[in-house]
Amino acid sequence: MLEGNHSTVTEFVLTGFPGLPPQYHGLVSAILFIVYFVTLMGNATILFLFATDRSLHKPVYYLILNLCACDVLFSTTTLPKIISKYWFQSxxxxxxxxxxxxxxVHYLGTVNSCILFLMALDRYVAICHPLRYSHILKNSTILILSVTAWVVSKAGALMMVIRAYPLPYCASNIINHCFCDHIGITTLACTDRTSYSFPAFVNAMVMLLGPLAFICFSYCCIIITVLxxxxxxxxxxxxxxCSAQLIIILLYYIPRCFVYLASNIGITFSSDVRIVIIMLxxxxxxxxxxxxxxxxxxxxxxxxxRQLNRRTIPQVSY
Structure with missing residues (x-):
């Protein structure tokens, strides 16, 4: 149905990996399914260990619990749809x-960044102010900070949706991505997207670089203290x-910063390469x-x- 010179878009189509030959669709869907299954099982294991072992009820493991929940929700938000595209051509x-x-997608990405910020704060206090750790970061304090991260992160993502949803969209409904994101959707709008994309870009930079700046500061202090x-x-x-947290932080931030930096200094990628990097x-x-x-x-x-040892069936000798 046409509305002026605009058509009404009732659905979008995700291209996934645009240059992928059809004969590899089954293989890609199988790989993505394995990734999703391993993600669910791995994080479920962490949740199970936390629920059954009271020795893990410490501030740092409460933060890991939040990160697990965020990872499971993000994977569940994005993977089933792209798996069905290649598995069922949907x-x-x-x-x-x-x-x-x-x-x-944007809400959980922001929550993830906030949780990594809190994890860096935990290590900073534990190493740089060890005598005050139990007074500064109690379980109740971590609970309050975690809930705050989940609540405050809603604002930026909600602002993106509220501003993008009413835009007029053209006949093209093809999103060159494996999931719906702000850039992929607003690119299809029949209007100048500058006034919409700039606030979203600022929000992304604040939520990405703000925690990253503190993380860099905290680890500089940690290194000085260790020396x-x-x-x-x-x-x-x-x-x-802090090695485990540092590895997780590097995996989260380095590729993202590379993509953002590359796009701003003129380095361009093909759609396939860009999507592969984002999915990774x-x-x-x-x-x-x-x-x-x-x-x-x-x-x-x-x-x-301990859990594995409890479930090991002893050999019965005859």
Whole structure:
């Protein structure tokens, strides 16, 4: 139905990876399904360990719990639809559902960034002010900060949806992406998108670079504090307590900063390369974060080993 010189868009179509030959659709859907399954199982394991082992009821593990919940929700928001596109050739998504997905993509991305900020704060206080740690970061304090992160993060994502939803959209309803995001949707609007994209860009930069600035500051302070430790063994032991978090933070921020920086200094990618990079930094960390927790976090590793030992069936000798 035409409305003036605009057509009414009732649904969008996700292209996924535009240059992917049809014979690889089954393989890609299988890989994405495995990624989703491993993400769910890995994070469910962390949630199970936390629920069954009271020794993990510490501030840092409450933060890990929040990160697990955020990872599961983000993967569930994005992966089932793109899996169905390649598995069942169902790439269409309704107009409203696309905006709902866009909201959760940006909302959960903001929550993730805030939780990483809180994790850096936890390590900063633990290493730079160890005697005051139990007074500054109690479980109740972490609960309040975590709830605040989940609530405050709604504002930016909601603003994007409220401003983008009423825009007039042209006949083209093809989104060159694996999921609905602000840029992919507003590019299709039949209007100048500058006044809409700039506030969204500022919000993204604030929520990305704001926590990152504190994370860099906190780890600089941590390094300075560690260098003051005379014993080399003591230095390594102290650094090991934040190695898992540092790996997770690097996986989250480095690819994102690279994409944002490249787009602003004139480095261009093909649609396929850009989408692959975005999918890697969006979906790889939620899948491998649980592995990092269990391998690098001592309490988590010991809890997992205890659970495995309890479920080992003893050999019966005759």
């Amino acid at each position: 790439g269409s998504i309704s107009f409203t559902a696309c905006f709902v997905q866009m909201y959760f 003051k430790i005379a014993n080399l063994q003591g230095r390594l032991k102290t650094l090991s307590t 930094y969006s979906l790889l960390p939620p899948m491998i974060n649980p592995v990092i927790y269990c391998l690098r976090a001592k309490d988590m590793r010991e809890s997992l080993l």
